[in-house]
Amino acid sequence: MSTQVRTAADVLIDILIEQGVEYIFGHPGGAAIPIYDALVGRPIQLVLTRHEQGATHMADGYARASGKTGVVLVTSGPGATNTVTGLLTALMDSVPLVVITGQTNTRNLGLDAFQEADVSGITYPVVKHSYLVKNPLDLPRIVREAFYIASSGRPGPVLIDIPKDVSSAALVRDTRESFHLPGYNPTNHIDTNSVREAADLIRQSRQPVLLVGHGAIIANASENLRKFAELLRVPVVNTLLGKGAFPESHELSLGMLGMHGTGYANKAMVETDLIINFGSRFDDRIVGNYATFGKRAKKIHCDIDAAELNKVVPVDVAINGDAAEGLRLLIEHFQDPGKRPDTGPWLRQIKRWRREMPLKYKKEGKLRAQHVLDEFYKLTQGRAIVTTDVGQHQMWAAQFLLTENPRDWISSGGAGTMGFGLPSAIGAQLARPGELVVAVVGDGGFQMTMSELATACVLKIPIKILIINNRYLGMVRQWQNLFYEDRLSGVDLEGSPDFVKLAEAYGMKGFRIRRPADVRRILQSALEYHEGPCIIDAEVEKHDNVFPMIPAGASLEQILLGPPRKKMDKPTGST
Amino acid sequence: MNNTKDILTQKKHVISLKVSNKPGVLIRIALVFSRRGYNIDSLVVSESQDPRFSMMSITASGDPDTLHLILAQLNKLVDVVHAQDYTDSDILQKELGLIKISCSAEQRNQALQIAQVFKAKTIDVGQESLIFEISGQSEKLDAFQKVLVPFGILEVVRSGKLLMARGLEST
Numbered sequence: 001m002s003t004q005v006r007t008a009a010d011v012l013i014d015i016l017i018e019q020g021v022e023y024i025f026g027h028p029g030g031a032a033i034p035i036y037d038a039l040v041g042r043p044i045q046l047v048l049t050r051h052e053q054g055a056t057h058m059a060d061g062y063a064r065a066s067g068k069t070g071v072v073l074v075t076s077g078p079g080a081t082n083t084v085t086g087l088l089t090a091l092m093d094s095v096p097l098v099v100i101t102g103q104t105n106t107r108n109l110g111l112d113a114f115q116e117a118d119v120s121g122i123t124y125p126v127v128k129h130s131y132l133v134k135n136p137l138d139l140p141r142i143v144r145e146a147f148y149i150a151s152s153g154r155p156g157p158v159l160i161d162i163p164k165d166v167s168s169a170a171l172v173r174d175t176r177e178s179f180h181l182p183g184y185n186p187t188n189h190i191d192t193n194s195v196r197e198a199a200d201l202i203r204q205s206r207q208p209v210l211l212v213g214h215g216a217i218i219a220n221a222s223e224n225l226r227k228f229a230e231l232l233r234v235p236v237v238n239t240l241l242g243k244g245a246f247p248e249s250h251e252l253s254l255g256m257l258g259m260h261g262t263g264y265a266n267k268a269m270v271e272t273d274l275i276i277n278f279g280s281r282f283d284d285r286i287v288g289n290y291a292t293f294g295k296r297a298k299k300i301h302c303d304i305d306a307a308e309l310n311k312v313v314p315v316d317v318a319i320n321g322d323a324a325e326g327l328r329l330l331i332e333h334f335q336d337p338g339k340r341p342d343t344g345p346w347l348r349q350i351k352r353w354r355r356e357m358p359l360k361y362k363k364e365g366k367l368r369a370q371h372v373l374d375e376f377y378k379l380t381q382g383r384a385i386v387t388t389d390v391g392q393h394q395m396w397a398a399q400f401l402l403t404e405n406p407r408d409w410i411s412s413g414g415a416g417t418m419g420f421g422l423p424s425a426i427g428a429q430l431a432r433p434g435e436l437v438v439a440v441v442g443d444g445g446f447q448m449t450m451s452e453l454a455t456a457c458v459l460k461i462p463i464k465i466l467i468i469n470n471r472y473l474g475m476v477r478q479w480q481n482l483f484y485e486d487r488l489s490g491v492d493l494e495g496s497p498d499f500v501k502l503a504e505a506y507g508m509k510g511f512r513i514r515r516p517a518d519v520r521r522i523l524q525s526a527l528e529y530h531e532g533p534c535i536i537d538a539e540v541e542k543h544d545n546v547f548p549m550i551p552a553g554a555s556l557e558q559i560l561l562g563p564p565r566k567k568m569d570k571p572t573g574s575t
Numbered sequence: 576m577n578n579t580k581d582i583l584t585q586k587k588h589v590i591s592l593k594v595s596n597k598p599g600v601l602i603r604i605a606l607v608f609s610r611r612g613y614n615i616d617s618l619v620v621s622e623s624q625d626p627r628f629s630m631m632s633i634t635a636s637g638d639p640d641t642l643h644l645i646l647a648q649l650n651k652l653v654d655v656v657h658a659q660d661y662t663d664s665d666i667l668q669k670e671l672g673l674i675k676i677s678c679s680a681e682q683r684n685q686a687l688q689i690a691q692v693f694k695a696k697t698i699d700v701g702q703e704s705l706i707f708e709i710s711g712q713s714e715k716l717d718a719f720q721k722v723l724v725p726f727g728i729l730e731v732v733r734s735g736k737l738l739m740a741r742g743l744e745s746t
Contacts, residue, residue, distance in 0.1 A: 120599055121602070124599075124602055124603060124606055125606055125610070128653075129653045129654075130599075132598070132599070149653060181653060182595075182656050183594070183595060183652065183653055183654055183655045183656040183657075184653045305651065306647055306650070306651070307644070307647035307648050307650075307651045309647075310643070311644060311647075
């Protein structure tokens with residue numbers, strides 16, 4: 001706190017402290033200097049990143065790992081535009097962020113001043129809500145509103161654009177102005193009729209499946225999910241972001257469904273007569289073809305966001321509300337054991353599918369990504385927070401690193417943002433010091449944000465960065481290989497650095513795995529290294545493809561459990 | 576081919592919104608429409624009796640199957656207090672139009688007679704032109720405009736639909 005007159009920026013920091021903010025992730029610049037100045041000597045740790053995108057992903061990883069709101073502080077113009085990818089990532093995956101951007105002086109707005117950008121205009125489509133603060137007296141109310149909106153209902157990113165003259169204006173004290181948001185009612189009460197209708201459908205069902213998504217984790221519904229699944233003996237499938245909502249090693253768990261989900265999870269989705277969806281938005285990665293999806297099944301969908309109900313998949317019963325509360329109300333209908341459906345034959349059928357369609361890979365010959373991940377899982381027994389980038393390594397990690405607990409799996413699902421893995425791991429480790437955090441990244445995505453290695457090193461953040469290095473943009477190569485007659489275009493990552501030497505250049509420890517025989521030993525040494533961050537460069541087979549695979553836009557029945565024998569048509573789905 | 580199909584299945588929707596009276600609200604609302612490929616045909620915004628809020632009446636055309644999504648997404652906006660579809664429902668709908676036609680002295684009587692039938696006001700008379708003011712249902716304005724075509728329409732400005740729920744119900 002400066003000894004001079006207190007400013008709006010000082011009050012801003014007061015309110016961040018009041019909101020429980022421990023870390024601010026950011027990068028300064030001219031228009032943000034008054035706010036950075038106000039941070040000096042205050043009990044909030046600033047994490048100086050090397051790029052604003054990194055700051056948003058760190059705040060995102062922090063938020064997903066902790067359940068708290070992540071805070072970002074950047075400057076105007078390019079500083080603000082560099083947050084756009086992070087905002088989209090957080091919006092698509094419902095992550096609470098408050099992103100504060102410096103702005104040019106109010107009198108210069110719209111006049112193309114130095115480092116001016118219409119940040120509100122650029123970010124409207126990628127925020128839950130946003131503010132441009134014109135009057136310092138409004139700032140206290142806006143900041144509290146922003147935290148409330150970011151974290152309540154379906155969480156999301158909220159942006160506050162603060163002109164330099166506003167942040168540096170004298171503001172003797174907090175206005176304590178309360179806020180009133182008549183258009184925002186995130187805590188709606190669940191209609192008990194919809195729950196009763198859902199219970200009726202469940203009683204009539206013989207082959208139900210419980211589908212759980214990120215919403216169940218956000219709602220802290222894990223305990224109720226487990227109660228419900230065990231009470232009714234319902235098999236559980238989870239989305240990519242639903243990993244950890246229900247323990248994937250549980251006998252009732254079929255793991256991940258969808259494009260690269262397990263054969264048995266997808267088979268269960270084809271044969272089920274009732275889909276009970278808590279907190280998944282029926283994303284195209286799990287639906288495949290909307291015309292054929294679950295056509296034999298009735299559907300129950302519980303979502304806190306009314307705009308997700310009947311959005312892409314028409315349902316029989318829509319429950320608008322919190323997943324944990326919805327489950328609690330639903331469980332009440334099944335206290336009488338005589339009223340529970342008999343799922344015995346269905347579970348036996350699923351057990352057969354599980355035997356017939358296991359996830360598999362070769363441990364001999366060349367080094368396989370799956371082998372590295374499987375071994376990592378065995379060594380850690382699933383006790384790790386895993387963040388990922390986007391691509392083949394992400395899908396293999398989702399398949400082989402079973403997730404036991406909510407908030408232990410952190411991955412960019414909706415946006416599919418490459419470069420997310422490293423910075424989000426830094427944020428996750430800050431949120432949960434003392435726990436093992438591993439960033440599973442590809443050699444492609446890693447190079448998009450690897451400048452954040454410096455951030456990890458400076459703070460001695462002991463994350464493990466496991467690079468699944470196949471020297472290709474592997475997922476695109478896989479599509480070109482399967483659907484475009486192997487006409488490879490723009491996927492060869494020649495020219496990448498030696499990642500072990502790169503680690504050394506940052507003063508980090510680097511490990512390399514080349515042979516299947518070394519996997520366990522080297523992973524073990526990396527796990528025993530506690531001096532700071534380390535890189536494990538796993539040089540894996542270049543031409544492996546991820547299976548199972550449901551081609552984009554295809555029905556779940558059209559799943560490929562292994563390499564196809566005949567030539568494949570181009571997928572009908574967009575990506 | 577696809578375009579022809581899209582146009583054929585499109586329908587005009589009448590939506591009323593109560594929103595916060597703040598900068599940026601209009602853009603957020605317009606983005607919901609444009610993202611789903613809806614075209615906004617008319618838009619009326621005015622401050623409500625409480626200056627903290629504005630009333631908006633929007634006529635938009637697009638795929639009727641996705642209208643419920645548009646409404647849900649509008650209602651999701653923090654600044655939207657409520658958004659409601661009034662297509663095909665019993666609500667007061669009025670529009671104001673100003674129509675300038677080319678009209679010689681010889682044609683003037685005929686034009687004025689037509690205006691009388693439509694209860695339009697003549698608000699400007701020039702040597703070679705007339706301007707009418709007409710209010711009522713949008714269909715009435717359409718019909719009036721149509722019969723004036725033979726005179727030569729020089730300019731048309733219409734307010735867009737104004738909506739109000741009947742009785743004590745609020746819009």
